[in-house]
Amino acid sequence: EDQVTQSPEALRLQEGESSSLNCSYTVSGLRGLFWYRQDPGKGPEFLFTLYSAGEEKEKERLKATLTKKESFLHITAPKPEDSATYLCAVSYGGSQGNLIFGKGTKLSVKP
Amino acid sequence: DAGVTQSPTHLIKTRGQQVTLRCSPISGHKSVSWYQQVLGQGPQFIFQYYEKEERGRGNFPDRFSARQFPNYSSELNVNALLLGDSALYLCASSLAAVGQPQHFGDGTRLSIL
Secondary structure (H helix, E strand, O other): OOOOOOOOOEEEEEOOOOEEEEEOOOOOOOEEEEEEOOOOOOOOOEEEEEEOOOEEEOOOOOEEEEOOOEEEEOOOOOOOOOEEEEEEEEEHHHHHOOOOOOOOOOEEOOO | OOOOEEEEEEEEEOOOOEEEEEEEEEEOEEEEEEEEEEOOOOOEEEEEEOOOOEEEEEOOOOOOEEEEEEOOOOOEOOOOOOHHOOOOEEEEEEOOOOOOOOOOOOOOOEEEE
C-alpha cells in the first residue's frame, strides 16, 4: 500500500539544539515531495518542493533533502517560533494531482 | 497578493443537515483541491478540479460533492451530515494540476452535533 510515514511523531528541542525530521515514502513514480508547516488552527503553509533524489532546498534555519526513499527536514539552531507541526506530502503517478500526506511531526522548541 | 480564502471559518451543524463550503483560489491558479483533516492526522484528499473539470476523487462517500466555477472558485457540498464529518476542511490551489506546490487556505472548521 502506498504511504508516507513521518518520524518522530513529536520532538521537543531546546532553543539552539539542531535536529532532523524524517519522511519516508513507498510510492512509485514520484512527481514531487512537499514540506509544509502547520500552526494550530491554520492551514498548512508551503515550505519546499523536491523533485529528484539529491536535491536540496534551504530557507532560513530549514534545509530539506531528498533520497529515493526518504526526505529529511534539518532544523539548525531552532527558535521557539519554529514550534509547529511539520507535514510531508507526495504527489506521484498513481495520485494524479492530489497530495498524500503523512501524519506530521509536532515540533516544540523551548527557550 | 491574496492567498486562498475560505468561508465560513467555523460552522456548526446537526446530523442529517447539509453544508456548503466555499473557496477562492490564488489569482491565476486554475487547480483547486479539497482536503479533510481530523485532529492529529494529515489532510486527506477529497476532490481536485482543474479548469472546471473533476480531475480526481478520494475515498469519500457520494454524500460529498464539489464543483468549480468559471472564475475558478469552488464549492464543497456535504449532504446528510454524520458526526464523523466533524473536521477541518481545507482548500488548496495550484497553478497546474500536477507537480506544482499546492497553497492552502486556513480552512473551515465544521462541527456536527
